[in-house]
Amino acid sequence: MRREVDRGFKRLRNSAILATVSSAIFALLSLLGKAAGEPTASILAELLVLAGLIIVAGLAALILSLASWIYKVLGWSDMCRSGIRRFYCVTRLAVLIGPIAGALLILGGVLILSLELITRGAVTPPPVEGYGWGRLLTGLRWPFLAGIILMASANVIEGVAILDIGFLTQAKLLIAGSVVYLISAGLSPLALLSGQLEGLSSLVSIAAYMLLAAGFHGTRWEGGWHEAK
Amino acid sequence: MRLSERSLVVISVSLIAVITVATLLLATFRGPPPAPGYVALIEVRGTLSYSQSPLSLLGATADADELLKLLDEALRDDAVKAVVLRINSPGGSAAASEAIYLKVRELAASKPVVAFIEEYGTSGAYMLALPAHEIVAANSSIVGSIGVYMMVVTYSGLLDKLGIKVYIFKSGEFKDVGSPFREPTEAEKRILEEMVSEIFSLFRERVLMHRGDKVANSSEVFSGRPFTAVEALKIGLIDKVGTLEDAVADAKRLAGLPEDAPVQELKPPRPGLLQLLFGQASSTPPLIPSYEVLTMWPPPLTGYPRVSRG
Numbered sequence: 001m002r003r004e005v006d007r008g009f010k011r012l013r014n015s016a017i018l019a020t021v022s023s024a025i026f027a028l029l030s031l032l033g034k035a036a037g038e039p040t041a042s043i044l045a046e047l048l049v050l051a052g053l054i055i056v057a058g059l060a061a062l063i064l065s066l067a068s069w070i071y072k073v074l075g076w077s078d079m080c081r082s083g084i085r086r087f088y089c090v091t092r093l094a095v096l097i098g099p100i101a102g103a104l105l106i107l108g109g110v111l112i113l114s115l116e117l118i119t120r121g122a123v124t125p126p127p128v129e130g131y132g133w134g135r136l137l138t139g140l141r142w143p144f145l146a147g148i149i150l151m152a153s154a155n156v157i158e159g160v161a162i163l164d165i166g167f168l169t170q171a172k173l174l175i176a177g178s179v180v181y182l183i184s185a186g187l188s189p190l191a192l193l194s195g196q197l198e199g200l201s202s203l204v205s206i207a208a209y210m211l212l213a214a215g216f217h218g219t220r221w222e223g224g225w226h227e228a229k
Numbered sequence: 230m231r232l233s234e235r236s237l238v239v240i241s242v243s244l245i246a247v248i249t250v251a252t253l254l255l256a257t258f259r260g261p262p263p264a265p266g267y268v269a270l271i272e273v274r275g276t277l278s279y280s281q282s283p284l285s286l287l288g289a290t291a292d293a294d295e296l297l298k299l300l301d302e303a304l305r306d307d308a309v310k311a312v313v314l315r316i317n318s319p320g321g322s323a324a325a326s327e328a329i330y331l332k333v334r335e336l337a338a339s340k341p342v343v344a345f346i347e348e349y350g351t352s353g354a355y356m357l358a359l360p361a362h363e364i365v366a367a368n369s370s371i372v373g374s375i376g377v378y379m380m381v382v383t384y385s386g387l388l389d390k391l392g393i394k395v396y397i398f399k400s401g402e403f404k405d406v407g408s409p410f411r412e413p414t415e416a417e418k419r420i421l422e423e424m425v426s427e428i429f430s431l432f433r434e435r436v437l438m439h440r441g442d443k444v445a446n447s448s449e450v451f452s453g454r455p456f457t458a459v460e461a462l463k464i465g466l467i468d469k470v471g472t473l474e475d476a477v478a479d480a481k482r483l484a485g486l487p488e489d490a491p492v493q494e495l496k497p498p499r500p501g502l503l504q505l506l507f508g509q510a511s512s513t514p515p516l517i518p519s520y521e522v523l524t525m526w527p528p529p530l531t532g533y534p535r536v537s538r539g
Contacts, residue, residue: 005401008447085234085237086240087234087237090238145252145253145256148252149245149248149249149252152245152248152252153240153248153249156241156244156245157241157245158249159244160237160240160241160244161237163232163240164232167232168231169230182244185244185248186244186247186248189248189251189252189539190251190252190255191254193252193255193256194255
């Protein structure tokens with residue numbers, strides 16, 4: 001059991017490290033994209049170079065995210081196999097299925113909107129109505145929304161599982177990291193939908209991953225797990 | 230502190246429920262409208278152009294689609310009692326200027342509109358200010374430049390020197406009028422001159438329609454020259470030299486709003502992930518026309534030939 005737990009911690013730590021790096025790259029790319037602003041003829045060449053860099057960095061971040069996700073699934077598989085908690089098996093299932101199903105649903109949303117645009121013969125963005133945040137959300141499709149919620153749910157389940165590990169091992173960094181991770185899980189759908197809190201959401205998720213990486217790195221299995229069962 | 234399996238499930242389900250409800254609420258949230266009776270401020274900044282136009286390469290552009298949406302929003306929103314257009318634009322594509330002009334005219338027919346020219350309000354940008362009930366210009370702004378010009382640049386001499394030959398197969402004599410690969414014929418020059426005259430007539434008619442009773446010296450007004458705000462006031466192109474605050478105060482007065490009535494800037498929404506995913510689709514091919522009808526002064530710096538109103 002101890003071997004599985006140690007291996008699980010190690011993999012979850014690696015997952016958090018990779019997620020920190022990929023989140024930081026995505027946040028930087030987002031900042032860079034906003035700073036670039038409107039293209040002008042005079043800096044067109046520089047923009048092309050910038051676009052190339054963004055694509056390369058984006059791909060790198062994507063690969064890192066994928067690697068992080070694989071580590072995460074393997075880590076929770078180890079935790080499930082340790083037999084400490086059945087909830088860790090639920091967590092494994094959530095982190096495995098949540099992102100896949102979420103991504104498929106989001107792609108479905110994109111597909112539906114694309115088909116609508118094609119059948120309407122229009123290339124203009126969907127119409128906006130209402131005020132404040134609401135006006136940003138017109139044109140939203142339910143599959144997209146379901147995808148976002150599903151991904152957030154997977155993160156919530158994982159956050160609660162990490163919180164549990166933090167309590168069981170008395171690891172303060174893990175407890176803090178899981179709380180920040182849960183905040184990040186709640187914040188990310190709001191940021192995605194509103195387009196207003198992207199910076200804050202990125203910062204919170206980077207902070208959460210850093211805390212989790214440090215927490216899993218410093219946490220050891222010291223026995224006492226049986227008490228949890 | 231140790232949590233039971235049941236507690237973990239309950240906590241997870243509760244948090245997921247909270248997030249789901251918050252997300253759904255946000256997704257359907259339309260928010261309360263702004264306070265009743267306010268002045269909407271809409272910025273018209275940069276070269277007027279549709280977002281997919283090649284003009285967007287010329288620098289900061291005011292996307293006509295976004296502007297039209299904002300003007301439409303101001304038109305439909307009953308809480309908007311008056312509109313101030315804050316203009317700093319040299320004009321732009323004729324199509325974009327025309328579309329915005331028509332929308333401003335529609336807006337001005339239903340509620341007071343005051344145009345404030347901050348720095349540049351020339352050519353197409355001046356045209357869109359015409360339907361306003363009042364045109365205010367900043368002291369050091371440049372106004373006017375009403376007229377049409379066409380610029381056709383040909384590369385035939387350069388292509389000859391490089392030994393490049395261009396063959397054009399056309400269905401009609403004038404199908405490639407304005408081609409940069411050869412000198413225009415006399416007949417083509419006449420066609421292009423007629424186009425210039427026709428577009429100018431339209432512009433002139435609009436100026437006379439909206440400011441016919443105010444424009445003092447039409448020959449100078451329609452000479453195509455730009456004017457300082459003070460000169461523009463003298464010849465009747467504008468109603469007042471003033472500040473943005475003056476324009477806002479006048480808009481409130483025209484709408485019968487109290488002096489402390491709120492002013493709210495209408496802005497296009499910042500692109501979020503949804504817009505990035507769904508909103509930027511385009512089927513416009515990356516072609517640059519050999520010339521394009523512009524309503525712009527000063528003229529653009531790019532070398533390709535175009536027809537301009539300016």
